[in-house]
Amino acid sequence: MASAQETATHQLISVRPDAELDQVVEILERDGAVIVEDFTDAAALAGLRADLEPGLEAAAYSESGYDGQKTKRLSSLFRHSTHMSAVVTHPLYLGSARRLLQQPTHMWIGKVRMEVTPSIQISFTQAIRIDPGQGRQPLHRDDAMHLWRHPGPPCRLQLMLAITDFTSANGATLVVPGSHHWDDERAPAYAEAVPAVMPAGSALLWQGGVYHGGGANTTDSSRQSLSVALDLGNLRQEENQYLAVPRETVQTLSEEVQRLLGWDRCPPGLGQVETQDPHLLLERTQQELASKPRGANPLT
Ligand SMILES: O=C(O)CCC(=O)C(=O)O
Numbered sequence: 001m002a003s004a005q006e007t008a009t010h011q012l013i014s015v016r017p018d019a020e021l022d023q024v025v026e027i028l029e030r031d032g033a034v035i036v037e038d039f040t041d042a043a044a045l046a047g048l049r050a051d052l053e054p055g056l057e058a059a060a061y062s063e064s065g066y067d068g069q070k071t072k073r074l075s076s077l078f079r080h081s082t083h084m085s086a087v088v089t090h091p092l093y094l095g096s097a098r099r100l101l102q103q104p105t106h107m108w109i110g111k112v113r114m115e116v117t118p119s120i121q122i123s124f125t126q127a128i129r130i131d132p133g134q135g136r137q138p139l140h141r142d143d144a145m146h147l148w149r150h151p152g153p154p155c156r157l158q159l160m161l162a163i164t165d166f167t168s169a170n171g172a173t174l175v176v177p178g179s180h181h182w183d184d185e186r187a188p189a190y191a192e193a194v195p196a197v198m199p200a201g202s203a204l205l206w207q208g209g210v211y212h213g214g215g216a217n218t219t220d221s222s223r224q225s226l227s228v229a230l231d232l233g234n235l236r237q238e239e240n241q242y243l244a245v246p247r248e249t250v251q252t253l254s255e256e257v258q259r260l261l262g263w264d265r266c267p268p269g270l271g272q273v274e275t276q277d278p279h280l281l282l283e284r285t286q287q288e289l290a291s292k293p294r295g296a297n298p299l300t
């Protein structure tokens, strides 16, 4: 039987937004990447564009060659836009992340075999504007931030939402399909990469272990996008969401999104406050939590 690496396609497959989750997960496991057409509707896209534009305009160009000296980046997107929740909770993005990352595991507490499933969290949000004249970015794996080893189970599912059309001339993200199966000794080459060509409103999903990079913009207009990373909950967030998103903003979000921003405990007990679920801190004082009976955390 051919290995998943051998059967990975060298193209990027596109699916409709009402595709079956099973099908999307299967493509992501095999190819590491997939394009979801019409990921956002026109109103949400216009809202995101309007919310992010002033911050991107005011941002300085990156100083590093890696980030791109003709590239502007805007962080802390939950602080800048009320449209982020819909992006992150899109059933094909959040659903795929849960399926790929939340693999049950177990541990022994004495003679008790305890089954645990890790949480996931928003680790990174960034708007990216690649301006005319920007060259292509070195190919890299985004899960390198966690010093992740390959091959093996994934720790990240990333999203790139096209805010303008992505073309091979204006800097569409370059992706090496199937490269999440490679070991850590193999270096990527541009010849193996394909551009994620897609219209505004479509989104590229890719595993953190897939080699990719921003493309060169040889046109006279900017390529705009926003990126999100969902990571395993037992890893440190790449962008510190507790500091990046003001608590008053967090209070306005749904419980699901609050938990994804890290106001949550990753089983069996990471991220606790006063040994309690940190989400309780959005409703109660730390003093109230400290005087509450300890939760049913079997490790404490
Ligand atoms: O802008 C892009 O298309 C990719 C950017 C990227 O991969 C990064 O900065 O890590």
Ligand SMILES: [Fe+2]
Residues within 6 Å of the ligand: 140, 141, 142, 212, 213
């Ligand atoms: Fe990247």
